[in-house]
Amino acid sequence: MREWLRDREHLVRMGILFAGALAVFLVVRAVMVPKDFGTYGHFRTGALADNMAHPLVFAGRQACGDCHDDIVASRKGSKHEQIGCEACHGALEAHASADDPSALKPKLPDVKTICLVCHRENVAKPAGFPQVDPKDHGDGGPCTSCHNPHHPEIS
Amino acid sequence: MEADRREFLKQTGLLLVLTGAAAQAWDFVLAGEPEKAPTYKLLDHWWAMAMDIRKCIGCGNCVRACKTENGVLLEPDCFRTWVERYHVHPDDPEHPEVDSPNGGYDGFPEKYKAGDGSKNFFVPKMCNHCAHSPCVQVCPVGATFESPDGVVLVDKTYCLGCRYCVQACPYGCRYIDPRTETVDKCSLCYHRITKGLTTACCEVCPMGARKLGDLKDPKDPIHDFLKDHMIHVLKPEMATGAKAYYNGLDGSVR
Incomplete structure (x- = not known):
């Protein structure tokens, strides 16, 4: 052993x-x-x-509509109806979730530039999408002098 | 001892009767605020993204919103989503000219002329949230994973910053965040979609060119999108199980 x-x-x-x-x-x-x-x-x-756990920055259109139902109604049937509010007005969770939202009012978008973010002419944009060259369209004035951004069609 | 036994029986009883999500919610019910209980059920969702190239106008709203929502650095190589512009000449579709100035963050200044016979279009890009992700397969520490609801996520506390996944992703969707030296990528706005909101990029897309979809929800419009269009994914030959479904994807897109 x-x-x-x-x-x-x-x-x-x-x-x-x-x-x-x-x-x-x-x-x-x-x-x-x-x-x-x-x-x-x-x-x-x-x-x-x-x-x-990441914090929200964009509130989402549902939250906007909870208070601003008049604006939602005014966009009914317009070409811009489906666009989220924060696409133009910016991220607004801080405003939407504030105890006093009126104290944190967002700045209005600059109508001389915001419209052209989408509507400036570009050959790569899908045909049929309304696009303009600001030199030929609108006399250099703000788009809002003719178009209502919430209902942009001119009747 | 007596109290311990009572506690044990209570906890076990609760777990047996309620199980899972309901047991989690019970704490909120006891606290008198049941509306705050998490209602998100991990196994009831399978997230995907529907992208429509025919609708994308290259405005860059998605790129800017993503950076704002997720605190992504404003550097030209830090993107969770970006937009590419393709310029394809019909004589040579194999070699498209592709550019993405600052990821499309500042839009696309006109570069090409109409009527030169070329084909021009925008392609929004982001993590494809693959069901069989190459990036997940190469991670040596389990810091990146496919969640049970179909989202490829990163565990920043585990990431070593080894960059294997950055190389493995066939779509170039990952980058190293210089602030933390860990990897960063699209989380499909996991903090939003688990609260019933859509992703930041979808929220601000003015054309509805990208839409979040839940493949496990039979009422989700993504099923109609997949049924009514000719759908393709990027690099199907890689067998990644990509879940970013494109309508109108040209063969020249890489």
Whole structure:
């Protein structure tokens, strides 16, 4: 028996070393890997909540319509009806969620530039999309002198 | 001991009876504000994006809104979404001229002339939220992943900034945020869509050229979009399971 052990002593030593290393690995792993890792896949489930926690900046057209229902009504049937309010008026979550929204009134868009963001002539724009060269159209005046931005059609 | 047992029975009972989302909501009910309880169910959604190249006017609203909503740096190589302009000559459709000045953030100054026989159009680009994402496969630490509702997200606390995923993405949708030295990419406005809002880019697109869709919702208009148009995804040969579906995608688009 003693002889048998002596011949294999190096194997036993290696086995003990290996078992020790495995134990250390398991302990370190249990400490380091978060409890919620791997619930839905190879990631920390808390990362979903981290991504959800980002603050809102754009309120969304629903929030605008909650108070400004008169404007929503005035856009009915217009070519601009489907455009989100914040497409022209900018990000307004701070205004929408304020205790006193009137204290945080957004600035009116500059009508000399905002219309041209979309309507300036460009060959890459889809044919049929209304586009103008401001040099040939409108005498350089603000677009609002003829067009109502909430209902831009001229009857 | 007595109190511990009572607590244990209460917690287990609650978990057994309510399970999952309802158990989460119970805390809010007890606090007297049930309307604040999260109602978003992870497994009830499978998000995708419908893009219509025939509608895109290259105004850059999406690019600006994305940067505003997500606090993306205003550097010319930091984009979660951007717009490209294609100039394709019919004699040589294999070699389109593509430009994207500042990602389309400042719009597209006129560069080409009408009537030169070329084809010109805009292509909005963003993360394709692939179902089999190459970027997720190469991440060595599980810092990027496909969420159960079909969004490719980043765990910034885990990201090492090794840049494997930046190289792996066939669509060029990832960049390293120099402020944190971690990767950044489109999160499909995860903080918005889980609250019932649409993404910032969709919110401000004046043409409805991009529309968020939930493929698990049978009433979502994306099903009609996919049915009524000839749909293509970018680089289908990569078998990424891309979920940014394009209408009117020209063969010259890379």
